[in-house]
Structure formats: C-alpha cells, structure tokens
Amino acid sequence: MTRNTKILWALWIILALMGGIGIFERLTMGERLAAYTSYVPWGMWVAAYIYFIGLSAGAFLLSSLVYVFGVHKLERIAKLALFVAAITLVMSLLTIWFDLGHMERNYEVFTRPQFHSMMAWMVWLYSAYFALLLGELYYALRRDVKNLSPREIQEDDRKLKRLATIGIPLAIAFHGGVGALFGTVSSRPFWHSSIYPIMFLVGALLSGGALMTFIVSVIWPEKDEAWLDLLQFLGKIVLGFLLFDLLLEWAEYSIPLWYGVGPEADLVKFVLFGPFWYVHWIVHILFGVAIPVYLLTWKRDARSIGIASALVAVTFFAIRLNLVIPGLVTPELRGLEHAYVDPIGNRLSYHYIPSFFEWQVLMGVVALGLALFYFGQRYLPLMQTLNNREVSK
Amino acid sequence: MNKDRPDRTPESEERRAVLGKMASATFAGLMLSGVLAHAQDAAPQKTLIPARPFKVSSDANQDVLIRMQGELERAMQKPINERRWGMVIDMRKCIGCHSCTVGCVMENKLPPGVVYRPVIDEEKGTYPNVTRTFLPRPCMHCEDPPCTPACPVGATYKRADGIVVVDYDVCIGCRYCLTACPYQARTFDFGEHWTDNAAKGADGALALTAARAYQNPPNFEYGKHWERGEGIIPKSPVGNARKCTFCTHRLDQGMLPMCVSTCVGRATFFGDLNDPKSLVSELAGAPNASVLKPEAGTHPNVYYLN
Numbered sequence: 145m146t147r148n149t150k151i152l153w154a155l156w157i158i159l160a161l162m163g164g165i166g167i168f169e170r171l172t173m174g175e176r177l178a179a180y181t182s183y184v185p186w187g188m189w190v191a192a193y194i195y196f197i198g199l200s201a202g203a204f205l206l207s208s209l210v211y212v213f214g215v216h217k218l219e220r221i222a223k224l225a226l227f228v229a230a231i232t233l234v235m236s237l238l239t240i241w242f243d244l245g246h247m248e249r250n251y252e253v254f255t256r257p258q259f260h261s262m263m264a265w266m267v268w269l270y271s272a273y274f275a276l277l278l279g280e281l282y283y284a285l286r287r288d289v290k291n292l293s294p295r296e297i298q299e300d301d302r303k304l305k306r307l308a309t310i311g312i313p314l315a316i317a318f319h320g321g322v323g324a325l326f327g328t329v330s331s332r333p334f335w336h337s338s339i340y341p342i343m344f345l346v347g348a349l350l351s352g353g354a355l356m357t358f359i360v361s362v363i364w365p366e367k368d369e370a371w372l373d374l375l376q377f378l379g380k381i382v383l384g385f386l387l388f389d390l391l392l393e394w395a396e397y398s399i400p401l402w403y404g405v406g407p408e409a410d411l412v413k414f415v416l417f418g419p420f421w422y423v424h425w426i427v428h429i430l431f432g433v434a435i436p437v438y439l440l441t442w443k444r445d446a447r448s449i450g451i452a453s454a455l456v457a458v459t460f461f462a463i464r465l466n467l468v469i470p471g472l473v474t475p476e477l478r479g480l481e482h483a484y485v486d487p488i489g490n491r492l493s494y495h496y497i498p499s500f501f502e503w504q505v506l507m508g509v510v511a512l513g514l515a516l517f518y519f520g521q522r523y524l525p526l527m528q529t530l531n532n533r534e535v536s537k
Numbered sequence: 538m539n540k541d542r543p544d545r546t547p548e549s550e551e552r553r554a555v556l557g558k559m560a561s562a563t564f565a566g567l568m569l570s571g572v573l574a575h576a577q578d579a580a581p582q583k584t585l586i587p588a589r590p591f592k593v594s595s596d597a598n599q600d601v602l603i604r605m606q607g608e609l610e611r612a613m614q615k616p617i618n619e620r621r622w623g624m625v626i627d628m629r630k631c632i633g634c635h636s637c638t639v640g641c642v643m644e645n646k647l648p649p650g651v652v653y654r655p656v657i658d659e660e661k662g663t664y665p666n667v668t669r670t671f672l673p674r675p676c677m678h679c680e681d682p683p684c685t686p687a688c689p690v691g692a693t694y695k696r697a698d699g700i701v702v703v704d705y706d707v708c709i710g711c712r713y714c715l716t717a718c719p720y721q722a723r724t725f726d727f728g729e730h731w732t733d734n735a736a737k738g739a740d741g742a743l744a745l746t747a748a749r750a751y752q753n754p755p756n757f758e759y760g761k762h763w764e765r766g767e768g769i770i771p772k773s774p775v776g777n778a779r780k781c782t783f784c785t786h787r788l789d790q791g792m793l794p795m796c797v798s799t800c801v802g803r804a805t806f807f808g809d810l811n812d813p814k815s816l817v818s819e820l821a822g823a824p825n826a827s828v829l830k831p832e833a834g835t836h837p838n839v840y841y842l843n
C-alpha cells in the first residue's frame with residue numbers, strides 16, 4: 145500500500161463510521177435530528193437524491209451511445225458507465241428512502257397506484273429503469289466471466305442493443321419526470337416552470353458525463369495515447385453540456401428577473417444575492433463553470449480534464465441544492481412563520497441549514513457507493529472493451 | 538341534562554341541551570370525545586345526533602352558535618354526499634386571541650411543530666398609520682385541492698362531504714403534499730413531544746409526570762385512536778402529513794369543530810354550504826366575502842369576511 149492509498153482508506157473509514165452512526169440514528173430516532181421543517185419540508189436529502197439520480201441517468205445515456213449508436217470511441221467505458229449508473233441509482237434510492245416518514249410503507253407506491261401523481265410515475269419509471277440496468281449489466285459482463293461462443297456473444301450484443309434502446313426513452317422519461325415532479329407544483333413559483341424537465345436532462349448528461357470523465361482520468365489501467373484521446377473526447381462532451389446548461393440557466397433566471405417584480409423574481413434574487421449567494425457564485429459559477437471551462441478549453445491535458453470534470457461533477461450538487469431549497473424558503477402567506485412557533489424542534493420555520501446528522505446520513509450513502517464501486521472495479525471486468533479483452537490488466 | 542321535566546317546553550329543553558354541550562366543549566374535547574370514540578369504535582354506525590333535527594328559530598337575535606348547532610344537526614341527517622362543509626371567518630371580529638389555535642391543539646393533542654389553525658397577525662402600514670389584522674388559517678378544504686392528486690399512494694383525498702383528509706395508516710411521509718398546498722396548511726409530525734426539553738430544573742420530574750399524563754393518551758382524529766410513537770417503524774401519525782380535519786370526529790357526534798366552539802369573538806362560522814338557509818351559505822354569499830389566493834385556482838371552502 146502506498147502512502148496515498150493508506151490516506152484514502154483512512155478517509156473512507158472515517159466516512160463510513162460517521163455515516164454508519166448517522167444511518168443508525170436515522171433508523172432508531174426517525175427524522176428528529178434532521179433540520180428540515182414543515183415549512184421547508186424537503187432538504188438536502190431530496191437535493192442529494194435528484195443529484196445522484198441525475199448522475200445515474202447521465203452515465204446510462206453515455207453507455208447507450210455505445211450500445212445503441214455504436215460510438216466506438218466510448219466503447220471502452222460502456223460497461224463502467226453502466227456500473228456507475230447502477231451504483232448512483234442505489235445511492236439515490238437509499239437517500240430518498242431515508243427521507244420518508246414511513247420507510248416501511250414504500251411498497252404502497254406499487255400496491256396503491258395513483259396515476260395522477262407525478263411522484264408515483266417517477267418511482268415506477270426508475271424501478272423499471274433499475275431492472276433494465278441490471279439486465280444490461282448482466283449481458284455486458286457475462287461474456288467476460290463465462291466462456292461464451294462467438295455466437296452467444298453476438299446474441300448477447302443483440303439483447304444489449306435492444307435493452308439499451310428501450311433504456312433511452314426510459315431514462316429520458318424518468319429523469320424528465322424528476323424535473324416534472326418539481327415543475328408541476330403550481331403553488332411554488334420557483335419550481336413551476338416548463339423548462340425543468342429539459343434542464344434536468346441536460347443536467348444529468350452534464351453531471352453524469354463529468355463523473356465518468358473523472359473516473360476514467362483516475363482509475364484507467366493503461367494511461368496511453370488512446371486513453372488521452374478518449375479523455376479529450378469526453379472533455380468536449382462535458383464542455384458542450386456545461387455551456388448548454390448555462391444557457392438554460394440563463395433562461396431560467398433572466399426571465400423572472402428582467403422586470404424584477406413578482407414572487408419568482410424574489411426567489412431568484414434570494415439565490416443570487418441572498419444569504420447563500422456564495423453557493424451560486426463561488427461554488428457553482430466559479431468552481432463549477434469558470435474554472436472547468438478554462439481547463440477544458442485552454443488546457444486539455446489529462447490532468448486538467450480530470451480536475452475540471454471532478455469540479456463539475458461535485459459542484460453540480462450545489463445546483464441541486466439551489467433548486468430544491470429556494471423553492472421553499474418564502475412563506476406562502478405573509479407572516480405565517482410568526483403565527484405559531486415550535487419551541488421544541490423549530491419545525492415552523494423557513495430557516496433551513498442541513499444538520500450534521502443529515503450530512504452524516506449522506507456520508508453513509510457515499511461511503512457505501514464508494515465501497516460498491518471499489519469492489520466492482522476490482523472484481524468485475526468493467527474496464528474491458530466490448531469485443532476484446534486486451535485492455536484489462 | 539336531558540332529564541324530562543314537566544315545567545319545560547321542548548324548545549327550551551333543546552336550547553339548554555345545546556348550551557350545555559357548548560359549555561362543556563373544552564372538557565368534551567379532552568375527555569368525552571375519547572369516551573365517544575371508544576363507543577364509536579364498537580358500533581361505528583351509531584351517532585349521538587338526535588333523531589328530530591334541532592329547530593332553527595327565525596329570531597334575529599338568536600346566538601349564532603345555537604343556530605349553527607341546529608344547522609349542523611340538520612345537515613347530519615342528510616347523506617354524506619349531499620353535505621358540503623364550509624367555514625366563514627369574519628376578520629373584523631377576530632380579536633387575535635388564538636383561542637381557536639389552542640382549542641385545536643388541545644382537541645387533537647397536537648405535538649410541537651404540528652398546527653392546523655394558526656392565526657397570522659399582520660401589521661400593516663408604517664407608524665403612525667398602522668393597523669393590525671388577524672387571519673386564522675385552517676385548511677381551506679379546497680374544492681380543487683392541489684395537495685390530493687400529488688400524493689403517490691392516495692393517502693390524502695377529498696371526502697364526499699368536501700373534507701380533505703389524510704389516512705394516517707397509508708401516508709408514507711414523503712411530504713409532497715406539503716409542498717403542493719398554496720396555503721401551507723399541512724405540517725409534518727416529526728415525532729416530537731412537548732416534554733422533550735422538560736425535566737430540567739428543580740420541578741423537572743414533577744413537570745414531566747404531569748406533562749406526560751397529558752401527552753401520552755391517544756387523540757381521536759377521524760374517530761379512531763392514535764397513539765403516537767417513534768421507532769424504526771413509527772406509530773402514526775408520527776411520520777405523517779397532518780392537517781385540519783374540520784373535526785370530523787366531532788361532526789360525527791353532532792358537535793361543531795373545536796375552533797368554532799372556542800372562538801371568543803364569535804368570528805368563525807361553520808356549516809353546510811349546500812344548505813341555502815344555513816348561516817355559512819348566507820355569509821359566504823355576502824358581497825364582502827372573499828377567499829385567500831383566488832389566483833391559485835383552488836376554490837376554497839373557507840371564506841373570509843372583511
């Protein structure tokens with residue numbers, strides 16, 4: 145073990161310990177330690193959920209470029225992308241599961257179907273997507289574990305293509321559905337916008353693509369010419385989506401802000417100039433846009449691409465926080481927060497900052513995701529190409 | 538209370554019964570409704586509504602509470618889908634005493650952080666041109682509620698009589714409905730207790746015992762028993778969305794909602810909007826009646842007079 149590996153392990157153990165405690169507390173004490181309230185009913189966990197699920201949809205769509213459209217340049221990362229999509233999906237489902245007041249009743253979404261509820265649709269669609277993902281992984285990996293005849297491999301390829309083809313509209317539907325979950329809420333002017341489903345899709349492709357680029361830049365076994373070529377190609381994809389996402393964000397913010405009047409304008413001002421202005425300007429614009437754009441446009445060496453995509457992938461969480469929370473921070477009726485207060489848990493308040501416990505649970509989920517990823521890339525043949533196996537160590 | 542006495546006319550008899558009912562409203566809310574709910578569990582069809590409806594007098598000076606009581610009993614004789622409960626709140630009469638809030642908290646044993654009917658106290662203008670208005674805010678029991686279609690499991694829905702309810706045994710606690718309500722009339726039960734910070738200081742233990750005696754007995758929303766509790770599987774309504782029920786459990790027993798009974802200013806009116814002769818129909822049709830946020834398109838069944 146090198147020194148660096150030791151440090152990484154130590155960090156992971158700390159993360160897992162903290163997370164373990166958080167999850168234990170969540171299971172035994174419910175949501176009492178969480179800081180969200182009745183007036184800001186969704187907090188960081190919901191933001192984390194849509195962030196993880198976006199990573200999943202993005203990574204999945206990237207793999208589909210190979211399986212459906214035969215983009216050969218990306219062939220080498222297709223399986224890895226599928227695997228990352230599966231892990232981030234597990235992470236997102238865990239996070240949102242911890243957010244439920246009655247975790248044990250989650251099955252009701254299937255036993256009591258409500259066709260008018262956007263949330264129900266979202267759950268059904270990502271359940272279908274999960275099943276499809278597992279199927280794809282199975283057919284993509286089987287050939288490297290078992291000795292298959294060329295005919296069988298061909299057969300598997302056909303199945304893969306079929307699954308991935310179904311997967312594209314499914315991924316678009318379910319992640320667009322996550323956007324619609326917010327967009328359809330007419331009582332929240334900040335969310336109630338038709339651009340959301342589209343923004344969510346672009347955001348997914350951006351964050352998922354960036355995550356994949358970062359992973360490839362770090363853990364690829366052979367850092368040769370072909371690898372650099374692949375990285376630069378991925379870097380271009382990330383840059384493209386980054387700029388497109390910025391354009392959508394401009395539309396989203398500039399329209400309500402133009403005349404500066406109305407409830408939506410106030411909320412956009414809250415995001416841009418409110419108490420958490422730095423989340424937008426420093427975390428998102430500086431670290432999530434300006435630096436990555438610079439690195440991806442003018443540097444373009446492997447290291448820069450790796451750093452840029454890591455920055456994009458991580459800071460995208462700030463965008464998600466800035467979507468969920470500002471939608472909730474202003475009273476629907478003026479003065480409601482002073483009408484009746486809660487001296488015990490302060491649950492009748494518009495003030496929300498995630499509690500340490502919320503971070504802890506999130507750490508637990510991330511630690512689990514990292515562990516799954518570690519074992520996967522170690523024991524599954526994820527980094528081989530579609531048709532030959534010479535890349536693996 | 539209802540013992541036959543030859544010296545009384547049936548009219549005054551009924552009047553006394555109603556007044557008696559109202560005088561003991563607080564007591565009834567805490568104790569009696571429990572007993573009644575027990576009884577109701579055994580025989581759910583039976584209610585205590587007298588077979589002969591209460592007669593509404595044409596006397597203009599009749600107390601509104603007596604009039605509403607009579608109208609309530611009359612409405613309860615109809616099939617459920619022919620009733621449409623509504624409320625009218627006279628903002629000129631509300632004195633901002635919060636009695637309705639407190640009455641509701643007691644009636645439904647609401648834990649900290651859960652509130653069904655806060656009174657918003659708004660100061661308008663700048664000194665010296667200042668006025669204050671008070672706006673009690675129950676659930677509007679909207680005609681077109683945005684909260685119910687959002688629910689992924691159908692736990693919250695609009696009953697045939699217009700009351701929007703939450704089935705605590707079904708709700709998964711996702712809080713989507715909380716985000717969907719334009720009036721923020723829903724709160725989440727985080728599993729907190731009034732005694733959570735108690736037992737600090739000299740009288741701690743005593744205070745704790747006394748307070749637990751209050752907080753541990755069940756509440757009777759929707760005519761059932763609800764004993765709250767936390768844990769890996771929380772006992773509902775912990776972990777659920779909660780909201781004003783128009784006191785369905787009281788209506789079933791022929792009683793007005795608690796906030797109406799406890800309103801000091803006689804500023805809250807309740808009744809059947811499908812009954813053109815009812816007080817609420819009369820008031821809701823007045824030119825100075827309005828609803829909150831009409832632009833939300835929810836068509837509330839709670840009206841304000843101003």
Ligand code: SF4
Pocket residue numbers: 675676677678679682683684685701717718719720721722723780835
């Ligand atoms: S006031 Fe809110 S909770 Fe009540 S019915 Fe309307 S939308 Fe639903």
Ligand code: SF4
Pocket residue numbers: 687688689690691692693703707708709710711712713714715777778
């Ligand atoms: S919190 Fe309960 S009632 Fe509200 S939408 Fe979720 S499951 Fe339905």
